[in-house]
Amino acid sequence: MAGLLTPAAAADALAEALRAGLDPETCPPRSALPVPGGGELLLMPAATGAYAGVKIAGVAPGNPALGLPRITGSYLLLDGPTLRPLALLDGAALTTLRTPAVSALALRHLAPAGRPLRLLLFGSGPQAYGHLEAVHALRQLAEVVVVARAGSAAGAAAAEALAAHARGLGVPARPGTAAEVADADLVICCTTSREPLFDGRLIAPGATVVAVGSHEPDAREVDTALVRRAAVYVESRAAALREAGDLLVPEAEGAIGAGHISGTLADLVAGRMPGAGAGSCPQLFKSVGMAWEDLAVAVALFEAAGKGVHGGASAT
Numbered sequence: 001m002a003g004l005l006t007p008a009a010a011a012d013a014l015a016e017a018l019r020a021g022l023d024p025e026t027c028p029p030r031s032a033l034p035v036p037g038g039g040e041l042l043l044m045p046a047a048t049g050a051y052a053g054v055k056i057a058g059v060a061p062g063n064p065a066l067g068l069p070r071i072t073g074s075y076l077l078l079d080g081p082t083l084r085p086l087a088l089l090d091g092a093a094l095t096t097l098r099t100p101a102v103s104a105l106a107l108r109h110l111a112p113a114g115r116p117l118r119l120l121l122f123g124s125g126p127q128a129y130g131h132l133e134a135v136h137a138l139r140q141l142a143e144v145v146v147v148a149r150a151g152s153a154a155g156a157a158a159a160e161a162l163a164a165h166a167r168g169l170g171v172p173a174r175p176g177t178a179a180e181v182a183d184a185d186l187v188i189c190c191t192t193s194r195e196p197l198f199d200g201r202l203i204a205p206g207a208t209v210v211a212v213g214s215h216e217p218d219a220r221e222v223d224t225a226l227v228r229r230a231a232v233y234v235e236s237r238a239a240a241l242r243e244a245g246d247l248l249v250p251e252a253e254g255a256i257g258a259g260h261i262s263g264t265l266a267d268l269v270a271g272r273m274p275g276a277g278a279g280s281c282p283q284l285f286k287s288v289g290m291a292w293e294d295l296a297v298a299v300a301l302f303e304a305a306g307k308g309v310h311g312g313a314s315a316t
Helices: 007-019 091-110 126-138 153-168 178-183 224-229 237-243 245-252 265-270 291-304
Strands: 031-035 039-047 051-059 071-079 085-090 117-122 141-147 173-175 186-189 208-211 231-234 261-264 283-286
Touching: 007 091, 007 126, 007 265, 007 291, 039 291, 051 091, 051 291, 071 091, 071 291, 085 091, 085 291, 091 126, 091 208, 091 265, 091 283, 091 291, 117 126, 117 178, 126 141, 126 153, 126 186, 141 153, 141 178, 153 173, 224 245, 231 237, 231 265, 237 245, 237 261, 245 283, 261 265
Parallel strands: 117 141, 117 186, 141 173, 186 208, 208 283, 231 261, 231 283
Antiparallel strands: 031 039, 039 051, 051 071, 071 085
């Protein structure tokens, strides 16, 4: 997939899908099957008029200790009218492209504009690299601060490696600490943490936070203090209220209600949120990952490879 589609082009494909009328609220929910040994098998189908597809993803928390990727899987792309198989894609690589593209699309509308941004990035895995490159293509960066696992030599080395990668892109970068969110314009969370990564009271009113690391109702990367203060945007209200522990835990605590969500990605793309990114409070975009996004990006990859069979038809 390398070189076929940039995160910006993938974000364009997602925006085109939404403008064409795709409704994320009707997207089939993710199916999850526990696998003996602590893993999980995920099934994510989606369909439009021209195409259909399904991602089969494995989540194996023990894999990194074996030198293997935590996320595995495949994506099967089908012709919509006939359901004839068209392509088999690497599911992990697709996710590594799709998730930063979703974040980039949201950030087009939410990230502060008009000045170089100070980015604080939690995580040092493939999603952290993908998000760094997506944001670098979207906005000028004044500095990148990388926060990896505290107290771990491996975490420190991984943070420095990602910082070095950022410096290779021409951006000043260094490892840092969670308390530095207070000075950040943009905070991106790409971790497997099940507990909040930082004190949400430290986030500046004009800052934007993106959280992509979890899709479980009892796991979260941001705390109740931030959620209570923030204007909250999601891919889909239905998906967020099923899977976004970042929002569901504060709701269970009685700190917020289901109506606390300010808007969706579709609202942002359609221009229905004119005050988004205004800076009067923090902006929080919570992503859980959805099957329609995989399909839109898989179609864009397929057509970019010159294999489209629908005469250049839209991905959705």
